[in-house]
Amino acid sequence: MRVLVAGATGVIGSRMVPLLAAVGHDVLGLVRPGRDTAALTAAGAEPVVADALDRDGLRRAVRRAAPDAVVHMLTAIPAEIDPKRLARDFAPTNRLRTEGTANLIDAAAGARIISQGLAYAYQPSEGLADEDAPLWRTGTPKQFVPVLEALVHLERLTTLAGGLVLRLGHLYGPGSIYAADGSFVRQVRAGKVPLVGGGNSVFSFTHADDVATAVAAALDKPDVTGVLNIVDDRPVPLREWLPELAAALGAPAPKKAPAALARLAVGSWGVAFMNGLRGADNARARLRLDWRPRYASAIEGLAAEAADGKAGAV
Template sequence: MRVLVAGATGVIGRQLMPLLATHGLHGIALARNAPRAAEAERTGAQVVTADALDAAAVDAAVAEAEPDAIVNMLTAIPAVIKPRRMAEQFETTDRLRTEGTAHLLAAARRHGVRHTIAQSVAFAYDPDAGLRPAVEDDPLWRAPAAQFAPALAAVRGLEEQVVAANGLVLRFGHLYGPGTAFGAGGSTTRAVRKRRMPVIGGGTATFSFLHTHDAATAILAALDRPAAAGIVNVVDDDPATVSEWLPYLAELVEARPPFRLPAALARMLVGSWGVQFHTRLRGADNTRAATTLGWHPRHSSWREGLAHDLTGAHLDHPVD
């Protein structure tokens, strides 16, 4: 199977491309420019070059690649996210999720590619719709803070396009692993080390985490099931509140415990979305991933995954 990967040099793509080769699949990286192409080529992958926001270039790249499947992980997320400026910081990512997805799907239709998989997020469920971990049929956030609204609209747009094309949407949890904000040198880990990330308003937001390696294996599982379509949550088995995972992360990196900040004061510093991110997010349920894709996370809990990544703690199983 020939698999065109848009986003091959991202944190998931860097895990996915070697796995494709070891599982007998021919990975082809879609690179935006020459530097990205050179980075992808170092993995040994075939590379085609196109700006995803250029419809004609995408069409030509798909024609050249001749893929059997397309994996869409197009984003341009900054290394450090500033909640007050999220709408501005995510403008390119929002366009990639809407326009870039449209270009890839149009090229797929034109060139007979029948299997499309796209990355979405599992932390945009409406917190007012229930307390249990959300399933895929639960509604997305109806009225989030203004800073998150454009990103949510782009996520909806991506998902609607992919589902209408009979493709598969993988809603990934909060990513950790090499190169992420939770990696050894990532922005979240650095902030925790410097005691610059407080528990806001009780830290009642629930996070469903996902290691980047587990995200890659979920894509492999989806490629193995070309008939799979619709929306699937891809998260670990252990939803956790900020008040649980933030002190644990501080302990792992040998930092002082995070201080606590009232929501009203935090809102002046990080805006309404910064507060909602720490107090209102809803976790997600991964049952459908098991039943539809036969997928289970290698890191069933963020606790063992973070410990392995940040301290080298022994696991009962190796990481490929």
């Protein structure tokens, strides 16, 4: 199958391209004009040069490439995010999720679409959210509103095209903020990540390799459409995994911070991120895709990443 990966050089794409090539797909990698394509070619992909926000140029390039499937993993998320200015920091990604999605679907000319969504945009509530649970419509932090609106738009366009949305958890693995050299891990090492308001957010994590294997599984099952949570088996509260990560890094134990005080520093989204998120259930993806995550929980996965980071530093 000819598979075009949009976002082929990102955290997910850099893990996905070689896997899809290894299992026998003809992989095409979308890259913007002026970008170096050597690494993409070395990973086993044929570069397709176009800007996802240039509707006409993208249509010409993609239709020449004639993919059977398009995997939309485009984001433009900065390496460090200011939670008080989340809307600003996510503006380029929001545009890729709205305008970029529309352009890709138009250019794909009937090819199957697989898009990236988020599994931590569910309305906060008790228990884990399955795919039928409502998204965060009540009491949504102001900075998260445009992010959610863009996600809803992406999902609507993808599902109307008969495609599949993979709702991902907090992404970790090489190149992510949770990698050994990532911004979040650097803050943990410096003792700058507190347990806000009890650390009650339940985190569903997704390793970049798990996204790659989920896409590979989905490509083999063209009848699977709609939305699926691609997350680990055992979501855990921040108050559990953050101390474990700090210990694995040899970092100071996280301090506690009242939500009211933290709001002054990180805003309502920062507090919600640390204290209000709902975890997601992956049972439907396990059943429909016959897919399994690499690590059952983030406690195992983040510890392994930390150990790899230490080994790499020796």
